[in-house]
Amino acid sequence: MIKYILVLLLSTSFVIGDTEFAEPAPSIVEPRKVVLSIKSADDEEINHVLSSANNVLKFYGPENVNMRIVAYYHGIRALLKKEKAIAARIDAMMQVNVEFVACGNTMRTKGIKEDELVDGTEIVTAGIVEMIERVKEGWVNIVP
Template structure:
């Protein structure tokens, strides 16, 4: 019984702990730079990435975050207008200045035309290279 109470108390303390910001703290002039990737065509996986991005924006505040979501391989599905439910969520995140990037190589391979993408989607030559370059610049790569 005592062991159970200690475990319960430890869990309660951890659950109520506040996150301490690393220095310098996030601000408009010191934004957290975060990059996510979507490489799966599974709707649940896509929604998970979009929800994780939304959670980060809620925690820090959208003005304190610079965020890019790069879609490549089967994940390009996330940026197609035809997928109405996901497109709605992507457009909502775009309103918070999240940048969405499509892999041009994937588009060529899958015969996807630019007009099939959600408006204002950036196209780069290679999505994986986009990820490498952002990480090299110091962006945090989140893999939910």
């Protein structure tokens, strides 16, 4: 009997609620605007950013999200074609309209040429400035 009561109490103490959307609710007309950055060359950190981005896409639906992922500093490694496993993930995310952006300053500093980047990558003058401008436009900066 005590076990039954304990199980009942434990099972009712964990209430899972739905996320309440802020207005306007996400839609094709009013998508959530999300910008993330990759600044580390560490595989675990790169994959964490990509997984977090993927979780956002799954939750809202890719049609309800505008997403840009900016790579700068050591994180530029994530956008190199030669990093095949990461490049495959990036290519898949590009298929659902996630935009990937490379920092031109980092490319110059590291001697990276445009043709070394995953096809479809946009290059901007400064990755950190890209982040500032998107936030200023109302995009949400997610730091996983």
